[in-house]
Amino acid sequence: MTSKPNPIRVMLVDDHAVVRAGYRMLLKNSVDIEVIAEADNGESACKQYNQLQPDIVVMDLSLPGIGGLEAIRRIIARDPDARILVFSMHEDTIFVEQALQAGAQGYMTKSGAPEALIDAVRALASGKTHLDKNIAERLAFQKMRGKDTPFSGLSTREFEIFCLLAEGHSTSDIAKRLSLSYKTVANYSTQIKNKLEVGSIAEIARLAIRHQIVNV
Amino acid sequence: MTSKPNPIRVMLVDDHAVVRAGYRMLLKNSVDIEVIAEADNGESACKQYNQLQPDIVVMDLSLPGIGGLEAIRRIIARDPDARILVFSMHEDTIFVEQALQAGAQGYMTKSGAPEALIDAVRALASGKTHLDKNIAERLAFQKMRGKDTPFSGLSTREFEIFCLLAEGHSTSDIAKRLSLSYKTVANYSTQIKNKLEVGSIAEIARLAIRHQIVNV
DNA sequence: GCGTAGCGCAGGAATTTTTCCTGCTCTTTT
């Protein structure tokens, strides 16, 4: 617990100034962490990253302009060693997958204990990765079951019907269109919900939109 | 600028602890404002309001359990003089309309300057109302042109159920949450589809996403 | 003051959808 000569230099990226202020206050309590920059959008984050080369980026995903994911990709593209901690309100594992795939080394949700942010920053600074415990577990389960994207578990037919459901077609609509018994489509629909672990058509729609499978 | 004997007593309501910490820090800079309570959900907010009778409630709308809107209604029902400032991420005017109708005296978005929050709190404390400048303008324009969002044809209850449907909740889910007969919710659901001229829950979800009423 | 209209709420009845189970065919893999 000796004072360190080189504090962890952090850049905060979040579109809400109040929220950044919250992070700042929180991180101020740790002498080994120093907030050296803030950005309220993805472009600015990329630019500042290149200028200041912070050790850690703490980044929200929902940003105006290019989103958080794209910002991560751009930062990583220029500096493959960049260390980015996503700090998002989204609990859904799809966001975690996307963030990690984009190059982030950590993912925390805002609903966790504020102190967890500090632990995560330190973990990333020391070269480790850090996932929200809750989310890591869910992700692990998904992976064990051999699911890359949530859709890779779907068969061709299932995916076809998934798309039509997401577009707003009714079961009997789809049956007519595909020349199937409505029973068949109904059964597929149930099957799809099970595989994707969603409970309603609304969630199917959101999932599809999230993956840009259908347009908003 | 003399120090005041009776600071404005504020209660913060937001489900993210980090965000509340941000508000706290921000408001701490004003000697005439004192944060006397925090809540991370609607029920707790109502309970604490009754016990502590804060002068001002600063409230997010997206809360677990009963949403922010319902919390506002309950607080106002018990104390019609309650002064509530909504501090939300939603820019869509539909939320402002709903919040004001529920009884709030102010609406600010989180994307504004942090200092604006302080002004708003002071405005409400002195008996005035306070709307985000940007939003007030849009609201005025809409009203003048008599042209609202597709949702303005929905009643308060209908809109509430619309949001829950779009989030993926089932009819009986919603019935439990709102303490209604599932028949009532089912009937509302049909009514909503008719009013919005959509044929399925998936389209409800997409409509809601398009208007950023729910997150993708 | 009284009619009218709209909202919130919910039951009845008929219909449709969903769910869970089962069974069949066909193809692919081992």
Next chain:
DNA sequence: AAAAGAGCAGGAAAAATTCCTGCGCTACGC
């Protein structure tokens, strides 16, 4: 040849949807 899995669909029970009706309440206009 056996096994596994996709595609398809029916039966039966459960759940959701739709359309209709009705009631209480509040607000508005005449």
